[in-house]
Amino acid sequence: xxxxxxxxxxxxxxxxxxxxxxxxxPPEHVVxxxxxxxxxxxxxxxGIGLTSITLNFFWLNYLLPAIGMTLMLLGxxxxxxxNRWLSLCFGLAVxxxxxxxxxxxxxxxxxxxxxxxxxxxxGLTVLNLALTYMQLLCLWxxxxxxxxxxxxxxxxxxxxxxxxxYGIIGLLAALQYNGLILPLALLISYICILRSLWKLSKxxxxxxYAVRPAPVRxxxxxxxxxxxxxxxxxxxxxxxxxxxxPMNWQxxxxxxxxxxxxxxxxxxxxxxxxxxxxxxxxxxxxACDGALRVVAETREEPMNGNDLEAPHVTxxxxxxxGEQERWMMIHHFSWAExxxxxxxxxxxxxxxxxxxxxxxxxxxATGRVLYDKNGQTYTAPYYFLGDQTFTxxxxxxxxxxxxxxxxxFSMPGTGEHHRGYLAYSIQSVGETRLISSxxxxxxxxxxxxxxxxxxxxxxxxxxxxxxxxxQLMQYSAQFLTSELNEASPTP
Amino acid sequence: MExxxxxxxxxxxxxxxxxxxxxxxxxxxxxxxxxxxxxPQDQEDCLSEAAMRVWDRVDQFDPxxxxxxxxxxxxxxxxxxxxxRAGQSHHSTQDLDENTPSPQPNPEELLLxxxxxxxxxxxxxxxxxxxxxxxxxxxxxxQPTAQIAAELGTTERAVxxxxxxxxxxxxxxxxxxxxxxx
Numbered sequence: 214x215x216x217x218x219x220x221x222x223x224x225x226x227x228x229x230x231x232x233x234x235x236x237x238x239p240p241e242h243v244v245x246x247x248x249x250x251x252x253x254x255x256x257x258x259x260g261i262g263l264t265s266i267t268l269n270f271f272w273l274n275y276l277l278p279a280i281g282m283t284l285m286l287l288g289x290x291x292x293x294x295x296n297r298w299l300s301l302c303f304g305l306a307v308x309x310x311x312x313x314x315x316x317x318x319x320x321x322x323x324x325x326x327x328x329x330x331x332x333x334x335x336g337l338t339v340l341n342l343a344l345t346y347m348q349l350l351c352l353w354x355x356x357x358x359x360x361x362x363x364x365x366x367x368x369x370x371x372x373x374x375x376x377x378x379y380g381i382i383g384l385l386a387a388l389q390y391n392g393l394i395l396p397l398a399l400l401i402s403y404i405c406i407l408r409s410l411w412k413l414s415k416x417x418x419x420x421x422y423a424v425r426p427a428p429v430r431x432x433x434x435x436x437x438x439x440x441x442x443x444x445x446x447x448x449x450x451x452x453x454x455x456x457x458x459p460m461n462w463q464x465x466x467x468x469x470x471x472x473x474x475x476x477x478x479x480x481x482x483x484x485x486x487x488x489x490x491x492x493x494x495x496x497x498x499x500a501c502d503g504a505l506r507v508v509a510e511t512r513e514e515p516m517n518g519n520d521l522e523a524p525h526v527t528x529x530x531x532x533x534x535g536e537q538e539r540w541m542m543i544h545h546f547s548w549a550e551x552x553x554x555x556x557x558x559x560x561x562x563x564x565x566x567x568x569x570x571x572x573x574x575x576x577x578a579t580g581r582v583l584y585d586k587n588g589q590t591y592t593a594p595y596y597f598l599g600d601q602t603f604t605x606x607x608x609x610x611x612x613x614x615x616x617x618x619x620x621x622f623s624m625p626g627t628g629e630h631h632r633g634y635l636a637y638s639i640q641s642v643g644e645t646r647l648i649s650s651x652x653x654x655x656x657x658x659x660x661x662x663x664x665x666x667x668x669x670x671x672x673x674x675x676x677x678x679x680x681x682x683x684q685l686m687q688y689s690a691q692f693l694t695s696e697l698n699e700a701s702p703t704p
Numbered sequence: 705m706e707x708x709x710x711x712x713x714x715x716x717x718x719x720x721x722x723x724x725x726x727x728x729x730x731x732x733x734x735x736x737x738x739x740x741x742x743x744p745q746d747q748e749d750c751l752s753e754a755a756m757r758v759w760d761r762v763d764q765f766d767p768x769x770x771x772x773x774x775x776x777x778x779x780x781x782x783x784x785x786x787x788x789r790a791g792q793s794h795h796s797t798q799d800l801d802e803n804t805p806s807p808q809p810n811p812e813e814l815l816l817x818x819x820x821x822x823x824x825x826x827x828x829x830x831x832x833x834x835x836x837x838x839x840x841x842x843x844x845x846x847q848p849t850a851q852i853a854a855e856l857g858t859t860e861r862a863v864x865x866x867x868x869x870x871x872x873x874x875x876x877x878x879x880x881x882x883x884x885x886x
Contacts, residue, residue: 227871231843233817234824238778239840241771246837247845249735249855291857359715422731426854632862 242527249420254414255351259561260285260377260408264313272663275317276615282310283440293641294427296362298355305348312341314440318447320664322455323557330526342383349376358415363420371409378406448663456556456660457623458596458667462486465583465590469570473498480531483507489527489545489634497579497636500540506532506691515654515686522552522656524632528690530648538641539575540565544652547632548624556682557626560635561666562618564650571643582622582633591628597669598635599620606676613675621669645694652688705774714762722759726751732773733780739847740784754783764840764873827877835870842867 222230239247267274286306293303319325328334379401381607390396431439470477473495480490480498484507490498509529511700522544533539542565566572568574578599583592602616624631639648655668662682666674671683706728713721726733734747741750757779765775822863830838841847850869853860 234821235844236821238770238774241774242833243837243840244774244777247841287857322866418732419728422735428854429857432859432862669795
């Protein structure tokens with residue numbers, strides 16, 4: 214018997230032989246897979262499931278929606294020319310994907326969390342929610358149209374159920390509902406709806422044979438890889454370029470203290486530490502004109518842990534002249550060595566008037582940050598300096614709203630002797646002998662955090678001490694205002 | 705449940721079952737016919753013919769040997785191929801004279817064909833599930849490259865590349881260690 218010569222057979226003959234040789238029905242997995250519809254619907258429904266659910270661990274609340282949105286995008290892309298409802302779904306999926314991916318990238322910078330309470334971001338969040346509702350509505354219309362085209366009775370109730378479910382979730386979020394029973398019921402109903410949608414997709418399998426997927430110019434796999442690269446590169450750029458405040462560093466003028474030399478001499482005579490005095494602005498030195506008394510104390514280590522990489526902190530109290538008792542409090546910090554990383558840093562002051570009502574603030578807080586490089590000193594104002602009202606949730610004291618004095622800044626990765634100070638004035642409205650002022654310094658140890666938050670936001674969140682990329686260092690300065698002429702160290 | 709009802713009614717020779725078959729499985733049947741019989745009018749004729757073939761042979765469906773969809777797919781696909789072949793031979797015989805040899809294969813050719821089928825099936829079994837699906841789309845469902853590309857979310861060029869590699873692999877399997885012909 215003559216054997217067919219497979220190797221030397223020309224292409225046409227080989228193809229004809231292959232076609233003529235397959236006479237048995239295809240295997241079950243092939244029969245199930247060869248359909249124009251199933252791949253797209255499975256992707257869409259999986260995408261809906263992944264973008265709806267929120268699992269707040271291992272970054273799944275970011276990873277799952279990113280994967281889900283990509284699946285939805287690819288699913289709707291295949292069906293975009295099937296009917297106008299599914300075309301709309303694709304358009305809405307593109308808009309939602311842009312919003313989600315932009316959010317994921319911006320989350321790698323300090324800017325997104327800082328802008329999270331802005332009306333623009335709030336508006337975009339509401340718009341995204343509205344797009345989600347519209348997309349589900351269009352999906353419902355799209356499924357029904359496909360069924361009608363195939364001559365089958367239209368029904369896609371589970372899509373409507375999911376729409377209602379989203380509506381209730383949105384309403385609860387708007388009302389800031391904190392109960393447990395309703396969310397639990399919603400979670401159960403959500404699982405039921407997803408199961409129902411899955412069943413619906415199977416029911417739609419027969420109708421789906423009437424669907425004609427649209428051709429694509431770029432493969433699904435390439436689109437998915439491109440989105441992944443976009444997100445990874447975007448986040449890396451965000452971490453590199455968006456992890457610090459833009460500080461206005463300027464070379465310090467060597468003659469900036471000209472005109473206040475006499476006041477400087479007077480302060481030095483009263484015991485003002487020289488290294489602190491050299492860092493003050495001429496305006497702050499001038500504000501100490503006629504100083505009556507100076508009390509200072511230095512701490513090499515923070516109160517809450519002597520094993521931390523921490524700046525040295527010097528606290529100085531200057532008694533100012535006037536009818537009422539007035540003091541200027543100056544908290545000066547200085548990093549003796551480069552701590553390994555500078556991202557965002559934060560200073561939170563619990564001022565003297567917070568503990569004792571006999572003290573009142575007098576004027577605005579001032580201060581600046583400095584560093585040296587190649588023998589030149591550079592200075593910059595704080596990125597933020599002022600009072601900040603915030604609500605934190607502590608496991609010890611529950612939810613609390615406070616207003617504290619904050620300074621936020623970033624240090625450059627180059628240079629040495631990074632330092633700064635923060636000053637504020639107080640005046641007494643009664644009898645007191647004590648000034649108590651707390652200096653809480655939050656240092657960012659690493660840039661590896663997602664989503665990125667600033668040291669100030671971390672501090673305001675109420676998370677205790679050393680968590681994740683941040684560490685808190687606390688210093689307390691307590692001075693007796695009369696009778697004793699020296700600082701009283703904190704126990 | 706729809707499937708069992710339709711099969712039951714077809715087996716009971718209930719003509720409404722035929723109507724339901726076309727209503728429920730019409731999209732699948734059209735999907736299989738369309739790449740094989742390209743003329744829209746012929747497609748409708750072929751659909752009717754396939755439905756009648758199902759009506760005639762429904763008692764041959766054995767659930768233990770495979771799903772209803774697989775059986776229906778095979779019946780419709782074979783009907784469509786026969787329909788196309790009949791159309792082609794109808795056109796070509798108009799010019800043939802009585803001296804033209806019969807297109808029916810002789811016993812030796814039949815035996816050779818069976819061997820080829822066995823060899824191809826053996827080679828197919830060694831392909832990955834994705835490769836098998838691609839093979840069946842191309843050589844069983846006879847889908848054009850553009851349709852395969854659209855349904856797989858890829859480009860025609862990529863499908864052509866995959867088919868090229870698939871054929872190369874098959875040649876190797878059939879002509880090399882994979883081919884066990886006598």
